[in-house]
Amino acid sequence: MTTLSGLVIRQQEPRNLEFPFERLDSYLTPVESFYIRSHFHAPGLQSDSYRLSVGGAVKNPLVLTYDELKSLPAKTVVATLECAGNSRVFLVPQKPGAQWELGAVGTAEWTGVPLAMLLDRAGLTDKACDVVLEGADRGQPAEPPKPPDPISYSRSVPLDKALEDVLIAYGMNGVDLPHDHGFPVRAIVPGHYGMASVKWLTQVLVLEEQFQGYWQTSDYAYWDEVDGIPVRRPLSEIKLKSEIARPATLEVVPKGQLYRVYGAAWGGTADIVSVELTTDGGLTWAATDFLDPIRPHAWRRWSYDWKTPDQPGRYTLMSRAKNAAGASQPDKFDERYFSYVVHHTLPIEVIVQ
Amino acid sequence: MTTLSGLVIRQQEPRNLEFPFERLDSYLTPVESFYIRSHFHAPGLQSDSYRLSVGGAVKNPLVLTYDELKSLPAKTVVATLECAGNSRVFLVPQKPGAQWELGAVGTAEWTGVPLAMLLDRAGLTDKACDVVLEGADRGQPAEPPKPPDPISYSRSVPLDKALEDVLIAYGMNGVDLPHDHGFPVRAIVPGHYGMASVKWLTQVLVLEEQFQGYWQTSDYAYWDEVDGIPVRRPLSEIKLKSEIARPATLEVVPKGQLYRVYGAAWGGTADIVSVELTTDGGLTWAATDFLDPIRPHAWRRWSYDWKTPDQPGRYTLMSRAKNAAGASQPDKFDERYFSYVVHHTLPIEVIVQ
Numbered sequence: 001m002t003t004l005s006g007l008v009i010r011q012q013e014p015r016n017l018e019f020p021f022e023r024l025d026s027y028l029t030p031v032e033s034f035y036i037r038s039h040f041h042a043p044g045l046q047s048d049s050y051r052l053s054v055g056g057a058v059k060n061p062l063v064l065t066y067d068e069l070k071s072l073p074a075k076t077v078v079a080t081l082e083c084a085g086n087s088r089v090f091l092v093p094q095k096p097g098a099q100w101e102l103g104a105v106g107t108a109e110w111t112g113v114p115l116a117m118l119l120d121r122a123g124l125t126d127k128a129c130d131v132v133l134e135g136a137d138r139g140q141p142a143e144p145p146k147p148p149d150p151i152s153y154s155r156s157v158p159l160d161k162a163l164e165d166v167l168i169a170y171g172m173n174g175v176d177l178p179h180d181h182g183f184p185v186r187a188i189v190p191g192h193y194g195m196a197s198v199k200w201l202t203q204v205l206v207l208e209e210q211f212q213g214y215w216q217t218s219d220y221a222y223w224d225e226v227d228g229i230p231v232r233r234p235l236s237e238i239k240l241k242s243e244i245a246r247p248a249t250l251e252v253v254p255k256g257q258l259y260r261v262y263g264a265a266w267g268g269t270a271d272i273v274s275v276e277l278t279t280d281g282g283l284t285w286a287a288t289d290f291l292d293p294i295r296p297h298a299w300r301r302w303s304y305d306w307k308t309p310d311q312p313g314r315y316t317l318m319s320r321a322k323n324a325a326g327a328s329q330p331d332k333f334d335e336r337y338f339s340y341v342v343h344h345t346l347p348i349e350v351i352v353q
Numbered sequence: 354m355t356t357l358s359g360l361v362i363r364q365q366e367p368r369n370l371e372f373p374f375e376r377l378d379s380y381l382t383p384v385e386s387f388y389i390r391s392h393f394h395a396p397g398l399q400s401d402s403y404r405l406s407v408g409g410a411v412k413n414p415l416v417l418t419y420d421e422l423k424s425l426p427a428k429t430v431v432a433t434l435e436c437a438g439n440s441r442v443f444l445v446p447q448k449p450g451a452q453w454e455l456g457a458v459g460t461a462e463w464t465g466v467p468l469a470m471l472l473d474r475a476g477l478t479d480k481a482c483d484v485v486l487e488g489a490d491r492g493q494p495a496e497p498p499k500p501p502d503p504i505s506y507s508r509s510v511p512l513d514k515a516l517e518d519v520l521i522a523y524g525m526n527g528v529d530l531p532h533d534h535g536f537p538v539r540a541i542v543p544g545h546y547g548m549a550s551v552k553w554l555t556q557v558l559v560l561e562e563q564f565q566g567y568w569q570t571s572d573y574a575y576w577d578e579v580d581g582i583p584v585r586r587p588l589s590e591i592k593l594k595s596e597i598a599r600p601a602t603l604e605v606v607p608k609g610q611l612y613r614v615y616g617a618a619w620g621g622t623a624d625i626v627s628v629e630l631t632t633d634g635g636l637t638w639a640a641t642d643f644l645d646p647i648r649p650h651a652w653r654r655w656s657y658d659w660k661t662p663d664q665p666g667r668y669t670l671m672s673r674a675k676n677a678a679g680a681s682q683p684d685k686f687d688e689r690y691f692s693y694v695v696h697h698t699l700p701i702e703v704i705v706q
Binding site: 055056132134143144145147148151152154205207209210211212213214216217218221223226227229230231232233335336338 | 497
């Protein structure tokens with residue numbers, strides 16, 4: 001495996017680029033290989049003029065500088081981020097949006113201040129229930145229904161999640177956050193799809209109601225049900241998923257030899273305990289081996305030594321993750337998510353010759 | 354004024370027809386002149402097999418027949434219903450949706466059982482907060498984002514409103530509800546846009562959360578704000594509005610004579626205390642006279658004897674309602690409503706000759 005750098009462009013501006021997933025070979029994704037998902041033009045924030053305000057349903061609103069944030073007790077966590085639209089290109093018929101393949105996912109070590117610490121300093125009111133994270137990136141969103149004027153990117157996390165493990169991060173894999181990843185400060189919401197980890201974070205706004213912003217309702221939302229009646233809810237937790245990094249789609253593999261199939265699995269609300277692989281389109285499944293330990297909200301890479309068939313031809317590989325709660329990746333897409341949460345077993349067709 | 358019957362078709366199927374508003378001449382709109390707004394094909398409910406279920410966050414779920422409903426103590430109320438999209442045709446540029454002119458509004462006497470009585474019999478749980486009204490009409494809604502499968506028309510009212518004055522109605526102007534108006538039973542939510550008064554009502558479902566159904570979020574919703582950030586909220590109360598019934602658009606009126614301008618005013622959260630009229634495009638305004646008393650959630654017709662100009666030409670008339678809270682009809686459309694809540698002063702151009 002030659003280690004090439006470089007990302008695949010899905011949209012030039014705003015910048016949306018993905019990691020070529022067939023190059024997966026490390027637990028932590030290098031900063032320069034980490035997928036970039038932007039909704040608007042990246043704002044040019046400077047660390048010396050940066051301010052983070054914490055307000056709304058709090059007793060003592062705060063405004064913090066970059067240096068003040070960095071002087072607070074820091075915490076470092078590993079978290080896998082996946083774009084909610086990752087693998088959208090596998091949907092048939094095609095759905096609108098960036099045609100992400102397998103690489104709008106990555107794992108990094110994030111360093112920053114627990115949001116709980118800031119909320120504790122600000123002092124929540126009794127009725128606080130939802131925490132809006134607002135970025136400095138601003139524009140007119142695309143999908144209807146949309147507000148008439150430009151808005152800044154914002155997303156909320158329920159108060160219990162905000163207090164549990166959300167990080168106000170300034171470091172990524174030991175370096176300052178790169179510009180495209182939210183410099184100087186972003187949120188990291190471990191276990192939630194990437195849309196929750198607001199980049200270029202400038203405001204934390206505590207609400208006494210459930211936030212019904214654009215990216216909670218029009219976009220990044222799905223149709224749940226209450227007593228059989230569909231109701232719109234914001235996307236949140238990353239669903240159980242595995243992907244095959246190698247072989248790549250339509251890769252030519254030599255017949256009758258050992259080939260090391262390699263991939264990763266993540267998501268779900270329980271520990272991932274197995275990844276199975278089929279090399280015959282789903283007729284039979286074999287257990288694969290994990291390369292990484294169980295760690296909350298982080299992926300586990302896996303591999304499998306495949307004795308390739310003697311018979312040349314096209315073969316379809318799929319991987320399937322299972323977790324400790326007995327859940328398994330589904331075998332087809334759930335249309336209630338429209339163009340998001342593509343976490344079913346994805347077919348990778350290869351050419352044996 | 355010849356009294357013609359007949360409605361203007363805006364959509365053949367599902368049936369959407371409006372009252373030709375220039376024919377306004379009674380306080381109560383005759384049943385056959387009342388505007389018809391349907392989202393899907395009208396279901397063919399029969400009174401003898403009809404059932405209304407009351408469930409969800411209640412201690413004793415109920416199922417009532419039509420006869421059982423009619424045997425309960427009845428209440429009759431006057432209420433003006435206006436479609437949230439009424440007057441959409443006045444928007445420039447044109448917005449999608451039925452091109453309602455002035456007549457998707459009407460006033461009737463509704464007879465039925467207070468929803469509060471049914472909820473009292475069912476016994477609300479402590480956490481009850483929102484009441485879903487579900488109709489028997491069913492289909493695939495048009496506007497994104499939409500659920501993948503057909504759904505029945507449903508809308509909620511906040512619990513306090515449900516307990517205040519919502520009626521489970523079976524009578525309209527003293528007769529059984531006509532088929533197109535929801536036979537055998539519909540909801541009447543006085544003071545709210547017509548979308549809340551669910552027709553062909555078959556289920557009342559009490560929720561312990563705010564209902565986020567399709568017609569609360571994707572459709573019949575608007576962009577409010579919380580601390581400057583847009584948030585999506587369901588439409589609810591009818592806004593303060595007045596309309597000119599006569600003269601009609603581009604009506605030819607004789608010069609230098611008295612012409613009785615005639616219209617109605619409704620909506621808002623306080624009593625309507627005046628309607629003013631301009632006949633010179635907004636330069637000067639004159640007080641008009643009311644024909645009807647103040648009554649909650651019902652319109653007041655008004656008239657004004659206009660001495661038409663001696664000078665032939667095109668003249669623009671507008672009416673403007675004011676209420677006891679000091680509110681006045683705005684002079685332009687609020688884009689946060691996109692294609693609903695068209696309640697600004699509407700110009701009616703006439704030809705004096």
